[in-house]
Amino acid sequence: MYGIALDLGTSGFRAELVDLETKKVIKTSMTMKHPLPGGNVTDHLDFAISIGEDVAHSIIIGAVEKMIDGFDVDSSHILKMAVCGNPIQLSLFQNSEIRDLAYIGKNMQKRLGIDNVQREAQIFQAKDIFHVTSNLVNCLVVIPPAIEHEIGADALAMMVKTDFLIQEEPTLVTDYGTNAEMAIKVGNRIITGSAAAGPAIEGQGISCGMLAAPGAITDVNLEDDFWRTSVLDKNMQTVKGHLIDPITGKIIERSDIVPDGITGTGLISTLSLAIETGLIISLPKLKYGNIELGEGIKVSEKDIIEAGKAIGAIRASQLTLINESGIAYEDLKNMYMSGASGTYVDPVKARKIGSCPDFTKKMVQFGNTSLLLARDIVIGKVKLDTLIELAGDIKADHLMMATSDTFKKLYACELGYWTEGMSMEVYRKLLRMSKLPELPTSIEDPIIDKRFRKVLSENSTGRVEVIEKSGVTLEEFAVGCIMCHRCEKECPEQAIFIKGDVDIFAEYDTLKCLGMACKRCVSVCPVNAIDFQEIKIID
Numbered sequence: 001m002y003g004i005a006l007d008l009g010t011s012g013f014r015a016e017l018v019d020l021e022t023k024k025v026i027k028t029s030m031t032m033k034h035p036l037p038g039g040n041v042t043d044h045l046d047f048a049i050s051i052g053e054d055v056a057h058s059i060i061i062g063a064v065e066k067m068i069d070g071f072d073v074d075s076s077h078i079l080k081m082a083v084c085g086n087p088i089q090l091s092l093f094q095n096s097e098i099r100d101l102a103y104i105g106k107n108m109q110k111r112l113g114i115d116n117v118q119r120e121a122q123i124f125q126a127k128d129i130f131h132v133t134s135n136l137v138n139c140l141v142v143i144p145p146a147i148e149h150e151i152g153a154d155a156l157a158m159m160v161k162t163d164f165l166i167q168e169e170p171t172l173v174t175d176y177g178t179n180a181e182m183a184i185k186v187g188n189r190i191i192t193g194s195a196a197a198g199p200a201i202e203g204q205g206i207s208c209g210m211l212a213a214p215g216a217i218t219d220v221n222l223e224d225d226f227w228r229t230s231v232l233d234k235n236m237q238t239v240k241g242h243l244i245d246p247i248t249g250k251i252i253e254r255s256d257i258v259p260d261g262i263t264g265t266g267l268i269s270t271l272s273l274a275i276e277t278g279l280i281i282s283l284p285k286l287k288y289g290n291i292e293l294g295e296g297i298k299v300s301e302k303d304i305i306e307a308g309k310a311i312g313a314i315r316a317s318q319l320t321l322i323n324e325s326g327i328a329y330e331d332l333k334n335m336y337m338s339g340a341s342g343t344y345v346d347p348v349k350a351r352k353i354g355s356c357p358d359f360t361k362k363m364v365q366f367g368n369t370s371l372l373l374a375r376d377i378v379i380g381k382v383k384l385d386t387l388i389e390l391a392g393d394i395k396a397d398h399l400m401m402a403t404s405d406t407f408k409k410l411y412a413c414e415l416g417y418w419t420e421g422m423s424m425e426v427y428r429k430l431l432r433m434s435k436l437p438e439l440p441t442s443i444e445d446p447i448i449d450k451r452f453r454k455v456l457s458e459n460s461t462g463r464v465e466v467i468e469k470s471g472v473t474l475e476e477f478a479v480g481c482i483m484c485h486r487c488e489k490e491c492p493e494q495a496i497f498i499k500g501d502v503d504i505f506a507e508y509d510t511l512k513c514l515g516m517a518c519k520r521c522v523s524v525c526p527v528n529a530i531d532f533q534e535i536k537i538i539d
Contacts, residue, residue, distance in 0.1 A: 002078045005374035008085030010178035011202035017071045023379040027463045029070045031470035035063035037515030039199035041088045041179045046516035057095040063470040065134050070465035075135040082142045082377035084370040087152035119146035145391040150398045155181050157373035169333035176341035184321045190396040195317035197310040203263040206303040215260035219269045231257045236464045242294045249292030265345040272349035282421045308418025315354045316410035329440045335360040338369045358442040367452035409434045471511035475538040478504045481529040487521035506530045
């Protein structure tokens with residue numbers, strides 16, 4: 001008999017098939033992207049509200065069913081499923097209320113009748129939300145409780161699966177991802193927040209980016225005068241990649257594995273090494289136009305800008321939490337890193353580019369805490385009653401970055417630094433002008449404590465199923481379309497196709513479409529034939 005631990009991440013889903021008798025992970029399944037259009041939680045929320053929660057829910061459930069199919073076991077033998085994620089993803093998964101997460105104002109929430117939505121622990125039959133064909137007839141689904149309605153199960157996991165809650169010294173924890181959850185603990189006070197960092201931190205939204213999958217470059221290091229890449233093999237293990245000249249792209253020593261792209265952790269490593277070796281003159285300016293990583297894989301100045309927006313949002317949010325807590329930057333003793341990006345990134349390189357504070361004495365890396373908590377629930381290591389009691393005991397304040405003047409000032413500095421070539425000298429001057437504390441001197445040789453076991457290390461068979469087509473095709477009747485195909489030409493992701501003779505339809509690939517944040521196809525249509533509103537799933 002089996003159980004499933006499922007992490008609904010903003011950039012993609014990961015699931016583990018667990019043998020309930022041996023309590024071992026026997027197979028891992030992961031999607032290449034999130035199945036909904038868009039690259040962050042705001043896009044997903046906007047899509048669900050504009051298009052319909054039922055449509056968004058059906059797309060997510062369909063993606064999870066494809067992951068379960070990839071396990072290649074009799075679904076009637078799956079008895080338990082534990083699901084973790086942020087409040088938006090969990091609400092869409094359950095097809096429950098999401099509007100309270102979209103509207104900040106209490107008055108608006110009250111007018112809509114959504115001012116008191118509770119996100120408590122849930123246990124229900126899988127057959128109540130999955131399609132009949134999935135055959136999950138014996139499966140119970142367990143949803144861990146939220147701490148508060150904005151502080152979901154992923155934040156609870158981030159605190160529970162580390163020793164964050166018992167720390168007496170000021171400690172900051174960040175679950176790195178497209179939506180970076182974070183919290184700071186000072187004494188008995190806990191303040192939570194999140195940074196809508198965007199997809200670059202997960203290897204998306206950049207020219208040669210990809211999520212962690214076979215063929216992905218995850219790291220680069222200096223070897224002699226050249227760069228040695230590290231690549232994931234078919235079993236998701238890191239192996240030696242090409243030795244390459246980053247200026248010309250010439251492969252000095254060829255690896256057996258041809259890389260397909262670069263992950264977010266690989267991008268962070270690339271930026272760090274480029275700064276160290278002088279290939280970056282001043283952000284985002286590259287000395288030779290591009291950084292070549294082999295087989296047509298390169299990092300451009302545009303990629304650096306996209307990465308900078310993500311890294312800058314995370315750093316600005318972390319600094320905002322520290323300011324809000326009332327301590328000086330130098331008083332922060334511990335920096336905890338979790339999530340897939342927080343697990344596999346080199347913390348020294350992360351410090352160098354600013355995705356985690358370089359003024360802490362100690363850095364601790366944990367694993368994917370959201371997935372770890374889901375697994376513990378499945379195997380019975382953590383009881384739901386214990387989590388409910390713990391969530392009730394945690395008294396956390398939630399800081400909305402969108403309404404924080406401190407965050408706005410800090411992020412303006414970050415944007416200037418990453419996208420306009422502003423020097424750190426000017427950055428510090430702007431902080432003084434904004435009456436914000438100046439950044440302290442970097443601490444050399446911090447303590448690095450790696451407490452994680454890689455997600456796949458407990459996998460007894462080493463089997464990983466990568467679900468490349470986790471999305472669907474959406475269809476919209478294109479009223480009055482003149483077949484100019486301008487929408488197809490203007491789409492930055494080549495996500496739209498116009499089809500038909502008499503009745504003409506626009507089809508959208510949800511894995512490619514940038515969703516409500518883009519809608520360039522709508523804006524360029526000369527006859528207003530499409531509006532990305534009245535759409536339906538066709539497969």
